[in-house]
Amino acid sequence: QLQLVESGGGLVQPWGSLRLSCAGSGFSLDYYTICWFRQSPGKERDGIALINSGDGSSFFIDSVRGRFTISRDNAKNTVYLQMNSLKSSDTAVYYCAAGFAIRGTLVPAKYEYWGQGTQVTVSS
Numbered sequence: 853q854l855q856l857v858e859s860g861g862g863l864v865q866p867w868g869s870l871r872l873s874c875a876g877s878g879f880s881l882d883y884y885t886i887c888w889f890r891q892s893p894g895k896e897r898d899g900i901a902l903i904n905s906g907d908g909s910s911f912f913i914d915s916v917r918g919r920f921t922i923s924r925d926n927a928k929n930t931v932y933l934q935m936n937s938l939k940s941s942d943t944a945v946y947y948c949a950a951g952f953a954i955r956g957t958l959v960p961a962k963y964e965y966w967g968q969g970t971q972v973t974v975s976s
Contacts (some may be wrong), residue, residue, distance in 0.1 A: 899958025
């Protein structure tokens with residue numbers, strides 16, 4: 853069974869940090885482009901960061917660039933999203949998704965496998 857499992861969400865104060873994990877089972881994540889999406893109540897699911905398969909190049913949307921980083925640990929079959937300097941506007945459910953033979957796209961429909969999501973709440 854092919855699965856993605858996110859973890860690491862929680863409640864954090866503004867300007868705090870969290871590290872989200874996206875663990876794959878049943879397939880090797882290093883052959884896939886991995887994208888992190890987030891969704892707030894009443895809003896669409898938006899792609900915010902991705903790491904491409906192969907060269908491991910990454911992309912971030914403007915609102916998180918410089919605060920978030922993305923990395924892979926192939927030995928653990930896990931992708932991480934390190935989130936620093938968190939703001940209340942970062943509050944959302946965060947999802948990771950895996951897409952095969954794609955690069956650099958934030959379009960949700962391009963990704964075949966999805967995790968269940970993890971809640972991130974930034975509040976004092």
